[in-house]
Amino acid sequence: MDFGLRDRVAIVAAASSGIGFAAARELAREGARVFLCSRDEERSKAAAYKIHQETGAEVVGIRADVTSDKDAARFVRLAEESAGRVDILVTNAGGSPASTFAETTLEMYRKAFELNALSAIRLAQLVVPAMRERRWGRIVNITSISVKQPINGLLLSNTIRAGLTGWAKTLSTEVAADGITVNSVAPGYTLTERQDELAEVRGRASGKTKEEMIEIWASEIPMRRLANAEEIAASVAFLASERASYITGVTLLVDGGWVRSLY
C-alpha cells in the first residue's frame, strides 16, 4: 500500500528514542520530511542523523521541551520556515511517574497535565490554523492502553490521558470538515529504553530480575510478548497517511490484545 506520504512535512515530538523515534523513522521511510525534538540537542541531532542515514530522508533534530510554550513555538517555526508547512503532527512526551491516590499531590497532577496533555494541545494550537487553511492535516497522539483500561498504580496516566482523549475527539469533530484528522495510537507494553528501566526498578522493588518483570508483563498479554517500538510506529504512519483519510476521532490500540473491552 502506498501511504501517500512522500514529501509530506511531519513534526514528531519527543523522538530521540523509543516510540517517538520509531514513529519519526517510519514516516521518513515513507518519504516524509521529518522534524523531531527532545530535551537534549545532541540526542535529537544523533537521532535525526541515524534516521537520515538509514532512509535518505531529510530529517532535522532539535532541542525542544514540549512542556515549554517557547520551545514548542520554536520547533514548529523551524519546520514551517525550512519546509514551508507542517502537514503531520505526532504528539508524544515522556511518561508521568507511577503513584497511588494517597501519594499523589496536586502539584503532581499539574505536572502530569503539562507533560501528557498540554504538550499535545499547545503543538496542535500552533499547527491547526495553517492546516485548516490548506485543508489537509493529520494529528496523531501517542497515548496509552490506560485510556481504555486503567493500569493499577498509574493514576496520573489513567487520569490525564483519558482527558486528552476527550480533547482529541472534540477537536476531531471541529476540524473534520477542513480535511484534518485527529487520532490517537494507544501502545500496550512496548520494549523501549524507558520500559527497560521500569522493569529494572519495578523488579528491584519486588525482588525480581528485569527479565522476570518483563515475563510477568508478557504473561498478561494474549500475544505473550511485549511490542517493539516499530509495531507502534507502523500504526502512527498509517493514521498519518493519505490512506487513513476517513478515519478520525479514534484511539487505535496496539497492545497485542491486552485490553479486554469491546470498545
Ligand code: NAD
Ligand atoms: P522513552 O523514554 O523511550 O522515550 C521518550 C522520549 O521523549 C525520549 O526521546 C525523551 O528524550 C523524550 N522526552 C521526554 N520528555 C520530554 C519533554 N518534556 N520534551 C521533549 N521530549 C521529551 O519512552 P517511550 O517508551 O517511547 O514512551 C513514549 C510515550 O508513550 C510515553 O508518554 C509513555 O508513557 C507512553 N507509553 C509507553 C509505553 C511503553 O510500554 N513503552 C506504553 C504505553 C504508553
